[in-house]
Amino acid sequence: MQYEEIIEIIQSKRRFGKAYGRDVTAEMMERLEHPETGMKIIHIAGTNGKGSTAAFVSSILHAAGFVVGRFTSPHLIRFTERIVVDGEEIGKDDVIRLGERVLALPMRQETTMFDLCLGMAVLYFKEKNCDFVVLETGLGGAKDSTAGLSVVPEVCAFTNIGYDHTAILGNTIEEIAAEKAGILKKGTHAVLGIMDEKAADVIKKQAEILDVPITNVDNLLTKISTYEIPLNGVFQRANATLAVGVVETLFNNHCGYLGDNFLSKKEEIIRQGLAEAKWPGRMEVLSEKPYVLADGAHNPQGVEALFNSLKNMFPDEKFVFLVGVMADKDYRAMMRTMYPLADTFLCATVDTSRSLQADELCQNLLEDGMSAVVSGDLLDGLQKAIALGEEKGERIIIFGSLYFIGEVKAIFEGGSIHLPEYE
Structure with a gap:
């Protein structure tokens, strides 16, 4: 074979x-x-x-x-x-x-x-x-x-x-x-x-x-x-x-x-x-300029740990979040935990049969009073997140599923993402 x-x-x-x-x-x-x-x-x-x-x-x-x-x-x-x-x-x-x-x-x-x-x-x-x-x-x-x-x-x-x-x-x-x-x-x-x-x-x-x-x-x-x-x-x-x-x-x-x-x-x-020690996909900085951090937090406990780390690392900052989650997770609790640090949630669909569709995730977030937008495919979501982060002067944080982080890393490693030029 x-x-x-x-x-x-x-x-x-x-x-x-x-x-x-x-x-x-x-x-x-x-x-x-x-x-x-x-x-x-x-x-x-x-x-x-x-x-x-x-x-x-x-x-x-x-x-x-x-x-x-x-x-x-x-x-x-x-x-x-x-x-x-x-x-x-x-x-x-x-x-x-x-x-x-x-x-x-x-x-x-x-x-x-x-x-x-x-x-x-x-x-x-x-x-x-x-x-x-x-x-x-x-x-x-x-x-x-x-x-x-x-x-x-x-x-x-x-x-x-x-x-x-x-x-x-x-x-x-x-x-x-x-x-x-x-x-x-x-x-x-x-x-x-x-x-x-x-x-x-x-x-x-x-x-x-x-x-x-x-x-x-x-x-x-x-x-x-x-x-x-x-x-x-x-x-x-x-x-x-x-x-x-x-x-x-x-x-x-x-x-x-x-x-x-x-x-x-x-x-x-x-x-x-x-x-x-090396362990990719866990609070991994994929880009410094613009600042893009990816973490495999995929359950309420993992998201709480990410929340605490972000507060510790970047006091008083708000973030642009790009998220993709599995339908069998308590994703509403996860997003509520992260809400105090969120400027905007960009919602994407993970490429797996277990994924929650981006439009459903977005609708749930809007119902819970959060600012949320549906992205197109993942590459489109990344470009939108980077553009929004650049516009607002905010860091981009990506989380929700290890499968999702794997897709994101593959895009970065493959060089198919366009990063703005910084002096």
Whole structure:
């Protein structure tokens, strides 16, 4: 098969299967003769910040001299972004080879796109002899595909937990946290990020049931306050703190494995790893003149974090917002949160079947008393936002969906956007 054919087949798979992803993965690993055996896994669950935390952890471990595999989703522009070893995306030839292998498996249970991607990732990490593998859950925890691997993770890390996918995970913070806590297995170590106390209590209770030791990272926040964090946003320091907690837990539990080099240069390695971390599409500045910032905030909690970061970075400023959202998100709550900072909302339609149409989003915003305009296609929306920002002397902020941010980045990287000339 050609690369494009493989990608089309994989991406055409259902988003949610009939069976739990955990059970599908268990069957897949058995049919692949358990390539995950012996892997040292860092498993990350939460509502927001999983990808950033995975990027920080991977970068620190790479700075310590280890070969690190990272599996995250969704991708922004390229499918290959999902499977990375030491910062390098999987090659197209490897996607073809491994994609054909997982697609050919005589599975009893239906596979989703996520299941197939995870199977390819595990095979690839095995081939690359990764010292550590960082896995981001897809949805939830207990029933997630990443929970179906047979090995016990070295560390289970939990980012902030909020309301998202409530139809699947539950209607309360406690119910959602219980689902996330399902990644815990006897023999692992839990590291809790900065989160709602009610969510933390649920995870701690599950950890106690399984006799899993717990590390809280609150005391590390001050410790790393002087460290250089290349990712914008006040919330990224919390994600970086969780990452440091994960690495220090690995060090405390596996001193011999991490080696004397890490012991003697731990602080230097952590600083270097944090400073070199990359995670595109999260408060990423796409242009300085005009100022265009894109963020993958796609639920009320993520938008609140973006709101707080913008207030902190640019006090008393108003912004031109270009937004595109999924129909299954609480988009009205998201826009109400951002309204105090908004001059105008330009509404666009994301290029996916789950997207809310721009005219419907615009109508909802107008009904809520906000200033909103429907853009044409995304390129038209970008040009209008830039022109409006130039006219009003305001910055342009783009948010609403990771898929949307991926489309925006592709336009900027492809050079098809016209930027005004500035002296």
